Amino acid sequence: MKPEIKLILPSAVLGIALALSTESFAQEEFSLEGQPGVQFDGESDIPTTGTLNGIKYVVINGHAIAQGDMVLGKVFADGRLKPTTRGLGQSSLVDRWPDGVVPYQFDEDITPLSKQRSTDAIEHWTSRTGIKFVERTADNETMYPDFVNFEPSAGCASWVGRIGQSQAIWVSDNCTTGSIIHEIGHAIGLFHEHTRPDRDNFISVNWDNIVNGKSFNFDVLNAGIEQLGDYDYGSIMHYGELFFSENGNLTIEAPDNVSIGQRNALSDGDAESVNTMYQTDLSLTTNVSTTDNGVEVDIDVTNLGTMGANDLQLITTFGEDAEWISVSTNSGWECQAFGSELRCNRDTLTEQTQNTFTLLVDPNGAEVGELSARLISNTRESDSSNNTVNYEGPLEIEAPASTPTEELDENSSAGESSENQVPELGAATDGTAGGSSGGGATLWIGLLAWLTRRQRNKA
Ligand SMILES: [Zn+2]
Numbered sequence: 001m002k003p004e005i006k007l008i009l010p011s012a013v014l015g016i017a018l019a020l021s022t023e024s025f026a027q028e029e030f031s032l033e034g035q036p037g038v039q040f041d042g043e044s045d046i047p048t049t050g051t052l053n054g055i056k057y058v059v060i061n062g063h064a065i066a067q068g069d070m071v072l073g074k075v076f077a078d079g080r081l082k083p084t085t086r087g088l089g090q091s092s093l094v095d096r097w098p099d100g101v102v103p104y105q106f107d108e109d110i111t112p113l114s115k116q117r118s119t120d121a122i123e124h125w126t127s128r129t130g131i132k133f134v135e136r137t138a139d140n141e142t143m144y145p146d147f148v149n150f151e152p153s154a155g156c157a158s159w160v161g162r163i164g165q166s167q168a169i170w171v172s173d174n175c176t177t178g179s180i181i182h183e184i185g186h187a188i189g190l191f192h193e194h195t196r197p198d199r200d201n202f203i204s205v206n207w208d209n210i211v212n213g214k215s216f217n218f219d220v221l222n223a224g225i226e227q228l229g230d231y232d233y234g235s236i237m238h239y240g241e242l243f244f245s246e247n248g249n250l251t252i253e254a255p256d257n258v259s260i261g262q263r264n265a266l267s268d269g270d271a272e273s274v275n276t277m278y279q280t281d282l283s284l285t286t287n288v289s290t291t292d293n294g295v296e297v298d299i300d301v302t303n304l305g306t307m308g309a310n311d312l313q314l315i316t317t318f319g320e321d322a323e324w325i326s327v328s329t330n331s332g333w334e335c336q337a338f339g340s341e342l343r344c345n346r347d348t349l350t351e352q353t354q355n356t357f358t359l360l361v362d363p364n365g366a367e368v369g370e371l372s373a374r375l376i377s378n379t380r381e382s383d384s385s386n387n388t389v390n391y392e393g394p395l396e397i398e399a400p401a402s403t404p405t406e407e408l409d410e411n412s413s414a415g416e417s418s419e420n421q422v423p424e425l426g427a428a429t430d431g432t433a434g435g436s437s438g439g440g441a442t443l444w445i446g447l448l449a450w451l452t453r454r455q456r457n458k459a
Pocket residue numbers: 067068069070182186192
């Protein structure tokens with residue numbers, strides 16, 4: 001089956017606008033966990049507290065809330081938690097967002113202030129991490145069945161991790177941009193920093209100062225929490241020293257001169273942890289062959305990792321005068337030529353997935369050794385050394401079966417006239433490099449002949 005080709009139009013426009021991070025955090029005082037107006041559900045037959053997998057919660061507005069703002073599930077009148085509730089404390093059960101993409105939308109009743117702060121919080125996450133946020137609309141909703149819905153509420157709260165279908169991040173006008181950054185952190189999969197199993201090495205909890213009945217908010221999560229990085233006093237996921245204080249004295253003591261509980265911005269540790277949670281490993285290989293219509297460059301991009309990647313870009317050059325002719329369609333890549341440089345973009349590449357497509361180029365006399373390709377992504381990679389291809393050493397060139405070397409003689413019809421046609425590529429690429437070194441020498445000579453003839457034609 002022959003892949004279709006579509007023409008790509010060179011563009012002289014360098015239309016890349018980098019989003020500047022211009023967070024403007026509200027400076028108002030707030031207490032994340034003690035938001036006024038958060039009401040216990042008034043129905044007396046619904047329990048007001050419970051335990052899930054050893055994590056204690058209180059029931060607020062029909063939801064089981066742990067540690068002030070983490071939602072464990074919906075509570076029915078008989079006290080049963082909604083069956084889809086995740087087992088908090090077991091990181092393997094906290095679902096991450098596919099490809100590091102978090103679709104979101106705003107409830108129609110959200111206030112303009114909350115909407116603006118939520119938007120600012122999203123921009124902050126975007127500027128600091130490889131998480132991508134996509135606004136869910138009528139046009140793309142079928143692509144994004146699972147999404148975050150910013151909903152008005154009396155306080156700030158979020159589920160931990162991806163729950164499935166619509167999941168709320170509750171915001172009120174008392175929630176600063178920083179506290180919404182914190183709630184998004186929960187939705188992405190972060191727990192409170194002070195509940196790490198190793199926390200007693202770094203802070204001390206003054207149990208006597210905690211409001212009666214609220215001490216469970218300070219319990220360590222022991223059940224399989226994935227601990228990322230060093231203990232981070234500056235984490236936006238850390239409680240402050242007065243959270244749930246009964247008497248105005250410290251509930252959490254950090255070492256002297258160490259402040260905790262900031263709700264301004266992600267710490268370096270927060271960003272690092274999330275980038276590590278969502279990291280993957282992309283790999284790039286290329287394969288070069290000749291046809292009547294130009295040089296075919298088979299691109300093979302593989303996601304070797306366990307997480308999907310987002311916002312991939314492949315930058316390919318072939319000497320200084322290359323003319324990029326076409327790219328195989330239905331590849332998922334959108335390509336544009338900027339002079340001799342070809343830039344191809346792709347929204348996502350799922351984990352453990354291989355993607356192959358073909359570029360057709362007239363190198364305009366460039367040596368094959370001048371071909372280079374570089375793959376970058378918005379997603380952190382554990383190993384980026386396999387993202388670059390430079391043809392500096394000896395080449396192993398494969399030709400599609402439909403391209404006999406005889407076509408490279410003087411009678412070949414290849415030339416400038418083919419530029420506006422829609423050429424068809426030969427056999428589909430198999431993506432494996434270096435398979436047929438036996439025929440490589442002949443084809444290498446064939447390619448040289450083709451390049452030489454092209455140069456002669458231009459002269
Ligand atoms: Zn929280």
